[in-house]
Amino acid sequence: MRLYGYNLSGNCLKIWWTARHLGKPVEWIETDLLKGEHRTPEFLARNPAGQVPLVEFDDGRMLSQSNAVCLYLAEGSALIPADAFERAQMMQWLFWEQYSHEPALAVARGNIILRGATIETLDPALIQRCNGVLDLMEHELSSRPFFVGNTPTLADLSIVAYTRLCPDAGFRLENWPAVSRWIARVEDSFDLSGP
């Protein structure tokens, strides 16, 4: 399969990590968002939503949305809990990641590394949302090792992506010690290097 991804995007890295962890061969096709490579007619023919990541399987079928692709790749693996309620809790965290976590931490980082903002000029309301996200994670991870159960699931792999990148936006992870310890546990469980 081929993964159209941008190397600075945590959403794209999630799929890379999941495929590698599961031993599924994947070819990374760098798609530079700053050059508009996700808006060309060729790309829009593959994904009318004009978003990366996009996966193209060997039979030509396409799938987008990072967490949906990870779920598809990981079906039947230990990354998805066998228990129905634990699986539902994992889904809860995957939707929280896309609805609340990524739009805070990834946007703050993107404003700095891609759009010329500085830590001093970030929108205070956005900083407040980022702190709220990290505080909620600190609360959750103070009482258990991973988001769901005692072993890492896709929820951890998904949420860790932009969490470990948030120092790029000036957030000092040492202020959230349970989150920091959780990141170390996830790094021990997966190879989180890039393509």
Add this chain to the structure above:
Amino acid sequence: MRLYGYNLSGNCLKIWWTARHLGKPVEWIETDLLKGEHRTPEFLARNPAGQVPLVEFDDGRMLSQSNAVCLYLAEGSALIPADAFERAQMMQWLFWEQYSHEPALAVARGNIILRGATIETLDPALIQRCNGVLDLMEHELSSRPFFVGNTPTLADLSIVAYTRLCPDAGFRLENWPAVSRWIARVEDSFDLSGP
């Protein structure tokens, strides 16, 4: 089970519709966001994220995130495709709904019906995102009856929630005829009345 919901929230209605369609008894507990009833110590003890919808099962377990709850309730039903790739496509649309659709259409409507904006004062960038979402849906639904396959799935039930409410924000659905026909098909498939 008890559903803490706000009657103006499409996210909360999705769960109500899913539970009713599947014949699962559910008690609606109105939680007025304008009065801050999702920020009380009692509510935050149930859901530290301070968000509705929240479902409390009879054994005391909690689950949040609308699409995660619908997936849990619908497991094993015809609302979730049996085919693995169709299931993945449904997941793709569920994540798209929370990442791209709801933050456009629900926010535009919320700004008008809850936060005092008018159609004239809506942020033009937000209007552009809403039009883009509706255009993408028009493109997809021009060639098939539902988002995935030939029968309605949770993707349709989820996406229809804020789509059929977008006239509240001044969007004229007659401009998107395939979307309008799809809404009618979903309304024929489910009882979409409120609690």
